Amino acid sequence: MKILDIVHSFHDGKNRVSRGLCRVRSFVGQSGTTVLLTDLGDKNDGQSVTNAVETVIDSLLRQGLVLEPAIFIEHYERDTPLSDTFDRITLHPKTDWSKLSRDEALAMLGCDPTELDDRSVLNRRIVEQADSLRFQRNPFVDSRFTDSNEVIARKLKINAGMISKSSIETLIQSGAGEQEIQRLLKTDLSIFGEAYAKPDDEYICFSEYPVADGSVDFVVFTGRSRMDIVLIEVKGSEFNLINSNHYKEFNHKVLEAAGQIRTRLGVIYRSLDSFRKEAHQIRARAEKGEKIHNALLGPYFKLHVDPDKDINIRTVVIGGRTQNDLEESAKRQDYESRFTPPIRIESWDTWLRRLQRA
Incomplete structure (x- = not known):
């Protein structure tokens, strides 16, 4: 069962410099909580999910949006849903990525395939959330570079x-x-x-x-x-x-x-x-x-x-x-x-x- 589907704004808790946006979906099933971290591509105004995965997970746990224990899956949307990539994230003793097939990811999430077919860039609610956060940080984020x-x-x-x-x-x-x-x-x-x-x-x-x-x-x-x-x-x-x-x-x-x-x-x-x-x-x-x-x-x-x-x-x-x-x-x-x-x-x-x- 899906219990969370938001655009999450993350930053480095120490200096608040490293930041970005990702889509976070949380599912609860018989095996516990599984969290899908989807990179938002052009709508992400900061680090990729891969480069900031420790920061993203720490932020979700500190804010209470996700409760431990939980399994985290990194997700990148491609041109077609069947081409998407999935990796299970392990943080301890060091951060590690283990590739998953789409079927393996679906089994861990316990969701219907249509959930992964839902392109984030075409989901109006997700796009509006992402734009709202981006414009709060920089009102001119999509504007052309200003010359001298x-x-x-x-x-x-x-x-x-x-x-x-x-x-x-x-x-x-x-x-x-x-x-x-x-x-x-x-x-x-x-x-x-x-x-x-x-x-x-x-x-x-x-x-x-x-x-x-x-x-x-x-x-x-x-x-x-x-x-x-x-x-x-x-x-x-x-x-x-x-x-x-x-x-x-x-x-x-x-x-x-x-x-x-x-x-x-x-x-x-x-x-x-x-x-x-x-x-x-x-x-x-x-x-x-x-x-x-x-x-x-x-x-x-x-x-x-x-x-x-x-x-x-x-x-x-x-x-x-x-x-x-x-x-x-x-x-x-x-x-x-x-x-x-x-x-x-x-x-x-x-x-x-x-x-x-x-």
């Missing part, structure tokens, strides 16, 4: 200077040329950080970035540990990405941009180590606040990258308008597969889908 004041101020400054997605769409739909589009995008380089930075908001964006005897329209530095460098060439929107004739080739302006990228890549890979070192020198100067190559720092100011590790180089060409998504997708994939490293082709229509801003 410096990062928040930086985000607000970047947001204040953002150009809207609709303003870009209007320009694209008007059939604007390359220079007109570039003029707008240069006023807010954060748009390229939004499109290509991973992790989000960790980027440095540049325009007219010099490579060999020329320059790349836009460049993004991002990544963790190994720095990702994204080289971006931009063309206008006054043409279709794929020609309408029976050859169905990319427009010559897109192919011209891709050719420029390939030329730059040839120079880079012939002196890759020198390019890597120079890129990290430029990164360091930008992180110190220098407006080198029109640098725009993301909200976190500095990238968590290692200057001694290899870099990843990615390339993108953006230009033209989409007429047939399916046809163009196949064409882009085929084109990318022909080059190492691959050159990604985007129409302005597909590129705009990357943007999250309003």
Whole structure:
């Protein structure tokens, strides 16, 4: 017979630092009292049942919620009830775990199988109890991590200077040329950080970035540990990405941009180590606040990258308008597969889908 089914809040009785939540069910049968300690997963705001089992049991006994003698079973709910795990806990002379099958656990508890089928995360009463205890301890327990004041101020400054997605769409739909589009995008380089930075908001964006005897329209530095460098060439929107004739080739302006990228890549890979070192020198100067190559720092100011590790180089060409998504997708994939490293082709229509801003 079940006599107890609660969410139990436990802590270290000595310093009250180690704490957590678990579901406690107590059953009384012919063999005495058996207690099921169920870990609450994401609803547990502290130690797991395994790591705190001595604390949990001591707390239950001290509060009189469980009376000795009693058998304790540790329980973890999995994706399906039949996959749950059970361990009998022995505290003396030392803490020990003995695996139990589901049938063995049911026999010791003396309960119906439906009792173990009752998922704690789907039990409204249990969830409400757990949330009540969690919010008492921390009213913002489920809130997103709060950035530093410096990062928040930086985000607000970047947001204040953002150009809207609709303003870009209007320009694209008007059939604007390359220079007109570039003029707008240069006023807010954060748009390229939004499109290509991973992790989000960790980027440095540049325009007219010099490579060999020329320059790349836009460049993004991002990544963790190994720095990702994204080289971006931009063309206008006054043409279709794929020609309408029976050859169905990319427009010559897109192919011209891709050719420029390939030329730059040839120079880079012939002196890759020198390019890597120079890129990290430029990164360091930008992180110190220098407006080198029109640098725009993301909200976190500095990238968590290692200057001694290899870099990843990615390339993108953006230009033209989409007429047939399916046809163009196949064409882009085929084109990318022909080059190492691959050159990604985007129409302005597909590129705009990357943007999250309003």
